Amino acid sequence: MRNMMRRHLGKVVAGAAVALAGTAALAAVTLPGDAGAAGGGSRAAAAAGPGSPTGQVRPGAVERAPAEGREGVGRDPLTDDEIARAQALAAPPAFRGAAEDVRGRRGPERLTTDLAELGPEETGRADAPRRANVSFYDYRSEAYVTKTVNLTTGKVEKTDSRHGVQPPPDRAESEEAAGLLIAAPEGEGLRKDYKHATGKDLTGPGQLAVTGFVYRGAAEGPAPEKLRACGQHRCVRLFTKVRNGQWIDTRRYVIDLSARTVGRLD
Template sequence: MSDRETSARKGARRSALRRLVAGTALAVTSAVTSTAAMVAVTLPMNAQGDERAGKGTLAVADPGSTGTGQSPLSDDEIDRARAIALVTDRPLRTMSEDVRGQDGDPQFLTAAVPESADAGADERLVTLLFYDYGDDRTVKKTVDLTSGRVVETGSASGVQPPPAGPEAREALKVLLGSPVGDGVRQDFRAATGVPLLDDRKLRVQGLTYDTPPRHAEELADCAGAHRCVRLFTRVAGGPWIDTRQFVIDLSDRTAHRLP
């Protein structure tokens, strides 16, 4: 494929993602400096941590208190929006897969108030993103908490929003279970003096991997078709460990070391 064709494909994916997310900022900015295996890291603003986007309940709870306009979403509002989004979409809640391969449970990514939501409107709109590992697609749903209904649904393949916290954690497990992750264990032991027996001894944050042209052949699936991430890891309460050279394909659960 020519450079012009590659550029055109990437441009099309970026346009599709902008349309799907509708205003969510997904630009990647990073500044990483390293010394040997341990690194000092300024994380990209959209890197997701361990505690983000955990699994919630499917039952639609009592409406309770609801915010207005652009006010921040409460945890209760997010749980209710997720439940409404899934209860009203039987195929998504029964035929999808999350990052662990659990059937009937799409991976929840984010929830946010749309930028276009009118601060004075009666509606309380919430836009949610899910990732269905069953067929590698991103699903967007906009829910009105006031009426308890889904007002918009869309999906797209080949576009990759930033990974949620559970995806970053699962990617670390895939990496540590792969031969290419042996160096991470060695670096942990060098930093702590003890072996790495539990992945929770490492803090982890994830970032979407966008295949550069020089890696297009060996990581072709990571050009949008598969859910591929890079990781920032650190010893709990200790130094950063350099994992920038690894790409984890969560769709086929393989880990790769960049040349």
């Protein structure tokens, strides 16, 4: 990242690298959406075409999207109705009652719902069934569960449950991880850097834009004692950004969502 900033003795000074040993490092970056902001006049003029006044872009016609039906056809993406039906079929009351989500509530953490591939003998058939793969993470059993639902028959055809498999975290998990980091002693640097960037106290994940990625513990190299359960536990690291503002580097911190603890990589 360009134009990095780092904290030194209570001050923010220019630096060529992110300071990972002290507090979370505050970084000013140029985002993709910012590119060309200062020089947008020439682009607007080019987009306007010959004969258009400089800086004036001719309005374009916006075509209304066609109405979505309740059921897709063939290899169409899943409709909203199909997604809702697949998720309901994949998580009946008995399954929900035996599982927990990232906040400890009844029911597993729902991750993804995607159109399933056809079998070799079904490819090209006009009456091929539509199936959905619905994936969950169950924090009670520490299991990654995938269910294949036949939307044509309304039956769950296959259930696959694995331990030690860690798919990317969803938005709710990333925000929960940010909340745990903010509240933990290890989050002091993040809180200080947010205060420095905004002049306000950081009290919750809603003040940040966060993206989570999985940390698998010893599978990624030597892991501190506090983080050795990661891989079996659900652990994430975060890219953290002030909303509409600067990045704050929190990549050295690992949030164990299963144990609800925070550790730090050396």
